[in-house]
Amino acid sequence: MVSLLTLPSTNHVWPSSSSQLGLYRHGPFRRSISFVVRSAHLPSTSAPPCEDRSGRRELLALGVTVAPWLFLSQQAATFAAETKKGFLPVTDKKDGYTFVYPFGWQEVVVEGQDKVFKDVIEPLESVSVNIIPTAKQDIRDFGPPQEVGETLIRKVLASPTQKTKLIEASEHDVEGKAYYTFEFLAQAPNYTRHALTTVCIGNGRFYTVTTGANERRWDKMKERLKTVVDSFQIFNV
Structure with missing residues (x-):
C-alpha cells in the first residue's frame, strides 16, 4: 500500500501547484453528458441543426463548418441541459471538470483554490475546487x-x-473512473461545519471538491450539498 504524504494544514487551502501529491478518491454524476457545438456559418435559408446524437453528421449535411475540437468527449458538455432546477452549471474545459452549485451563490477568489462559490449570508455554505499535479493514475493507489x-x-x-x-x-466509479466521497465534521470553538468532499485522479491531476454548511443548517442544506458533490465529474483534456 502506498503511504500518504504528510501535507501541511491549510484550512481548506491546498498546497501550491508545485507540491507533489499523495492521497484520495470517489465520485459524481451517474449520467453520460453529450457534446456542445458552436457552429461557424449557418445559411439563413437552412433550418436549425438537428439535435440528434449523431451531431457532426447532421451539421455537415446542413453546410455547417465545425472544428473537430469542438466535439468534446461525452463527459464534457451539455451539462446545463441536465442541471437540476435551482442549480447552475460550471464546466472548466481547460482543467477538465464539471459540477453544479446552488443558484444565488457568488463566485469569489480564494488563493490556492481553482474555483470557489459561496453564499454571501451563510459563509460556511460554499463549494471549492482544488487541483494539484500527481503522477498517480488512480485514487485507489493511495x-x-x-x-x-x-x-x-x-x-x-x-x-x-x-x-x-x-x-x-465511500467509493464509486463513473465511466471507469474511481471517486471517493467523505462526509465529516470540523468543529471550531464557535461553530461546527458539516462537509462533503469528493476526490479523484485524472489528466495527471488530483481533483478535490468540498462543500458544506454550518451544522445547525445541515438538515436544511444536505440534499443540495449532496447534489453538488454528486455532480462533480472529470473528463479528459
Whole structure:
C-alpha cells in the first residue's frame, strides 16, 4: 500500500501547484453528458441543426463548418441541459471538470483554490475546487476510502485547531473512473461545519471538491450539498 504524504494544514487551502501529491478518491454524476457545438456559418435559408446524437453528421449535411475540437468527449458538455432546477452549471474545459452549485451563490477568489462559490449570508455554505499535479493514475493507489478520508480531513481539509470526525467514506466509479466521497465534521470553538468532499485522479491531476454548511443548517442544506458533490465529474483534456 502506498503511504500518504504528510501535507501541511491549510484550512481548506491546498498546497501550491508545485507540491507533489499523495492521497484520495470517489465520485459524481451517474449520467453520460453529450457534446456542445458552436457552429461557424449557418445559411439563413437552412433550418436549425438537428439535435440528434449523431451531431457532426447532421451539421455537415446542413453546410455547417465545425472544428473537430469542438466535439468534446461525452463527459464534457451539455451539462446545463441536465442541471437540476435551482442549480447552475460550471464546466472548466481547460482543467477538465464539471459540477453544479446552488443558484444565488457568488463566485469569489480564494488563493490556492481553482474555483470557489459561496453564499454571501451563510459563509460556511460554499463549494471549492482544488487541483494539484500527481503522477498517480488512480485514487485507489493511495489506500481505501476510510484511510484516505481520515488523513485528508486531518491534514488538509480542516485547520489544526479544529476537532474532526469522519462520518462516512465511500467509493464509486463513473465511466471507469474511481471517486471517493467523505462526509465529516470540523468543529471550531464557535461553530461546527458539516462537509462533503469528493476526490479523484485524472489528466495527471488530483481533483478535490468540498462543500458544506454550518451544522445547525445541515438538515436544511444536505440534499443540495449532496447534489453538488454528486455532480462533480472529470473528463479528459
